[in-house]
Amino acid sequence: MKKGVVILQKFISIPTIESGLYMFGGHQHTVNGGWSFFEQKHQVFEVMIVIxxxxxxxxxxxxxxILGPGDGIIIxxxxxxxxxxxSKTAPMTYMCLHFDFEDIQLRSQIISLISNQLIPASSQLAKASQKMLNGIIKLCRNKSLSSDFSIQVEIEILLLKYLKQVNSLIKDPKCQFKLEKC
Known part of the structure; x- marks a missing residue:
């Protein structure tokens, strides 16, 4: 090696990531006709799909x-x-999950573009929401395993993949923020 010659080393930086992923109160529930739940609010997002x-x-x-089968909402x-x-007489089944995460940009986009409105069953967003919730429900069917670290990591992976899909849908120019197309 010649004196004064600098050889550059290849350097690839790994970003700092703080996800702060938080979930609670997720469930699938079949309720009787006439069921209603009192007015509430949460300090996190709530995704809900009617089955x-x-x-x-x-x-x-x-x-x-009015949400029908496959329709959803992110509150x-x-x-x-x-x-x-x-219905006053027929049962209804729904799934929901309360969740939060740290990414300010995605949080802002969800709040400003897709939350607090009906997500039609035919949309990619409703289908992604239902797939994520179904996956989590499947993992939680065996209560004795639902507190197992491996199962909890699988649940987190499903939520993270879902958030990645939501991010992609929001950025898709075909959607133009019309939920029936997203």
Whole structure:
């Protein structure tokens, strides 16, 4: 090696990542006709998909929404809302998950573009939401395993993959932020 010649080493930087992923209160529930849940709010997002039946979702200062099979909604943190079974006699089944994460950009885009509105069953977003929730429910069927570290990591992976999909859908120019296309 000649004196004064600098050989550059290949350097690839790995980003600092702090996900702060948080989940609680996730469940699948079949409720009786006439069921309703009191007005509530959470300091996190709530994703909800109706499996069977029809749900009335009322968000304070917004129009009411009727969610049918496969329809979904992502409710903003701090949003007052109520949910009820539209039928007085027939049961209804839904799935939901309360979650939060640290990425400010994606949080802002979800809040400004897709939350607190009906996500039609035919949309990619509703299908991705249902796939993620179904996957988590499947992992949690055996209660004795649901607190196992490996299962918890699998649940986190499903939520992270879902957030990646949501991010991709928001950035897709075909969607133009119209939920029926996303």
């Amino acid at each position: 069977d039946g029809y749900q009335l979702t009322e968000i304070r200062d917004h129009d009411s929404m 903003d943190p701090g949003t007052l809302h109520t949910n009820s079974n539209m």
